[in-house]
Amino acid sequence: MAKFTVVGGDSSSDLAKRIARKIKSPYIKTEKKVFPDGESKITINQIPKKSIVVVVQSTYPPVDSNLLELLSIVSKVQKFSSKVYAVIPYMGYARQDREFLGGEIITIGVVGKLLKAAGVKKILTVDIHSKLALKELRISSENVSAMEVLVKHFKKMKMKNPVVVSPDLGGKERAVKFSELLKTDFIALKKQRDRKTGKVKILSGKVDVKDRDLILVDDMISTGGSIIKATQFLKKQKCRRVFVACTHALLVNDAAKKIKNAGVSQIISTNTIPGESAKVDVSKVISDALK
Template sequence: MTVYSLEASNGIAAQVARHLGDELVFLEKKTFPDGEVYVRVPSKPRGVAILVSSMYPSQEKRFLELLFSVEALSAYAEGSIIAVVPYLAFARQDKRFLEGEPISVKAVLKSLEALGLSGLVTVDLHQPRVLGEYLSVPSINVLPAEEIAGYFKGKVSNPLVLAPDMGALERAKSVAEHLGAEFDYLVKERDRVTGEVKIYPKSLEVAGKDVIIVDDIISTGGTMALAAKNVLGSGAKSVKAVCTHAVMVQGALDKLYYAGIEEVVATDTVPSPVSKVSVAPSVARGLKELLEQMV
């Protein structure tokens, strides 16, 4: 196999190549004076081509680089082409919320497949079901739960892992199991008279606990900050915020720390000051599993 790295790999391509013991090749890239992007595959792949690139801002540029690279490899490769996209942008627009809207993630996935993609590995996709709905090639969505739990082992004495809502419970459960902790999800309640919003765990008490709130994406940080304030107000010993994808816009980090969050931790799918956990081991395991499916 040959692992190809685009600039937006953020170091994950190199780690994956080392995990798998494969060759690493850097794609050539430039931007023309009018802003158009250009990529080139400098050498022919040996066996399966594994293309690694995340899609953090600017998302449109990253998407085009990925798309052009798949097309270039499809004319070059004799084996399969697998894309590893640690952060798949546009994934939150996974249905038509309003009439006239596109299903953006469908357009992204269908475009990659149409240009010759043989398989896809993503990390902590917002709605993993879209892979089955919009791709006909093999795909795997990996959760870096083991790596996240490993970061906190020995750093928290009485942990409780919380999901921000019921839909994210599986993520919290997976982290909690690796950490040997209890888990729950948060529910939101609005006072009909005052309009005040309260957020609290569905079943478990947080008093005296080192609470770890786990989500897939932190964007503006508003939801996480509100959850932290409420959990601390209920007697939690400390609160740590964890996400896979640290998009962090509109002063998100300031909001989180001002809310009383002790530490913010993210993976390296998106480069950020809080990216302390690598998804490379999870990606390597996912790649091995995908390759077994494709045999």
């Protein structure tokens, strides 16, 4: 097996340590000092030579700060190694993968150029928002799935005749796979989102979920608008409890509280983004991919 050194950025230090333990590699921490004007200064110890350096840093909010920190670490460690891999468990800007409205910039492509210029040879990410975003990075990239470890967590929970629900048709494939692994039924709701205002509307008619526990499955939750609308709709259908399963729980603007207020019993996410809902560890999924 190739010799690795793992470097943990500030946003993913715990996950980076877990990955280092699993691949039996040295772990090097970074230190960050934030100045009053918002600038960050990153300090890193010397990297052992003749190893593949794996920099682990999610780019969740503050997205730009975490991205710049990742770029800074990579630019430093590439002086010690000709092979630098960027493990970006949550890839910010992956939703900006095409020009939805005239004049919009495909920012994920810009991110790819920056990573390549800094010295990244390969990118490893978890449940990226779209395959198109992966292509737009234009660097050797691998996307791994957290679905199996999420399903494993739900199998341990006592649920009554569960149904897997996708909050929109775009996530139908994910819901199908989740339901197959869980060995249960699935449904996909129809939703409409206003591209300018961001407001969400559920278009589905009645669904048969009476007295059944539901698992709303998504790759990521930001403001929670889709989850809230879906939960309110499903609660009217006389369902039992509603759980949320996602890989990346951004939960911005007090989203967790709003989702709970809508009637969700529990949000369960992975540690691609640390937080209260991060109950599922993806270090083995990432480590297996590195090996």
